Amino acid sequence: MSNNNSYRTVYAFAREMYPKKKDTYLQYGTAGFRTKATELHHVMYRMGLLAVLRARYKKGVIGVMVTASHNPEADNGVKIIDPRGEMLEEAWESWATKFANVVDEKLEDTINEVIKLFNIDNMNDRVEIVIGKDTRPSSLPLAKAVQDGVLALSGKPIDYGIVTTPQVHYFVVCKNTNRAYGQPTEEGYYRKLINAFLRVRGDKYNKGNYENRLMYDGANGVGAKKVKYLREVLKESLLVEMYNDEIIGSGKLNHLCGADYVKSQQKFPNGVPKEKNTRCCSVDGDADRIVYYYLDDNERFHLLDGDRIATLAASYLKELLQKTGLDLKIGLVQSAYANGASTEYISNKLNISVSCTATGVKHLHRKALTYDIGVYFEANGHGTVVFSNNAKQKLVATARNNSTSADHKEACFKLLDVIDLINETVGDAISDMLLVETILHERGWDVKQWEECYTDLPNKLLKVTVKDRNVVTTTDAERICVTPEGLQDEINTIVSKYKKGRSFVRASGTEDIIRVYAEAATKEDTELLAIEVAQKVYELAGGIGPAPELPN
């Protein structure tokens, strides 16, 4: 593109509507940009510009989601979605960072650098950019800024309004596969999921110990809004009782409720009635994560997190696969935060291959794609299942082949339905919920039977504030600390004192802190182990503020 009118528009817009006011350096992290909503207007505009360049380079549709997920309501953020529904390619993350930080006057030069480097010669293509936003009040003007960025480079913004993050991933894939993956509309999304769910469920809604009633915590966000439609269509097949719904309640987004609160505090959320032995689930602020839980007879809280969903899904898919008679490779992918007991259960009881990657769904997703059936979940409840083209083709061919036995045929059709109820593009709270409900229903299990599969090791996650989080570097899927020198040796010495002890430290990609994870045979030991390791981090990695203290 030459130095013409469009350029003046880009710069004029930047200067007049979305000027960069402060010098704060922002980094495109594990989940894109995330900070106070008031700091993000220029970033959104610039992500609109970058999305157009990326779309022209990839010759496909790109997605942009405005959300700060589980963060407080005053925060916001943005993530870019690549044509195959994946997170933005890492090589472009640094361009996103550069775009967010250059001064207004340098914006055009930076656009030119990208055009030149990637040889983008189709700058007149009217590429489509799918834009979605969560329910935060700040999301409306911020999504408008993204649109203006898209328009400034003559792209075509497609505004889907308030939708979940996984819906945006789904729309992008539908558009880029010429609708082979589904219709790129909200209705198309629900229809695909719900039709599959209803086919698998059949007309017997309660089975064995399974009861088709579920208490659902919508975190006062988009997850509540979207489940309403689902409830209407599911009718009697699944009775979803909704709580923490911003429309009828007065609750604040993610405040004392939602998947992140429940998982990290290991507590029952506010706003949900404390009913004993009832299956409950919570989603997060953009509905890409889900965790389950219940209160026992003594009102003790029991959590069934992402590791539980992963093991439930993998064991079910393995069983179903065996019934098809097909030889396909199934594997499960976790991060180092997965509970050690789950990893042991997968390898020793389920006999399913398990691998560990760095934190962040893009890493888990990529590894999962190396299997025919790749199940991946972070312990916090973010995950899905991906199926290779080879798997899908074999299933369709076997299901249609007249010489296939009736049993094998039935299993193939069922697995194809299960594939349809899974959002393969990214972790999706609503789709994951339908999957869990399907499996529990089929097995006739209540939530306790699900929990009985294995016993979680007590675990603890701590944060240590340090001067510069980049001093902590790791290797081996973040399980070994490389720098500061000597820290890993100290961790090894501490861990060796505890039965079933395991601990690792890494710099968070979304917060300016170091995370410490610990697990051990008892709760008391776990607390001690976590604090001891946190103290070493504080000492050797430049801790600031109050030092971590042992409990009295």
Ligand SMILES: CC(=O)N[C@H]1[C@@H](OP(=O)(O)O)O[C@H](CO)[C@@H](O)[C@@H]1O
């Ligand atoms: C321990 C933990 O839960 N880490 C989260 C958190 O990443 P950190 O890099 O640890 O800040 O946010 C990510 C994005 O939502 C999520 O993918 C990840 O699982």
Ligand SMILES: [Mg+2]
């Ligand atoms: Mg989220």
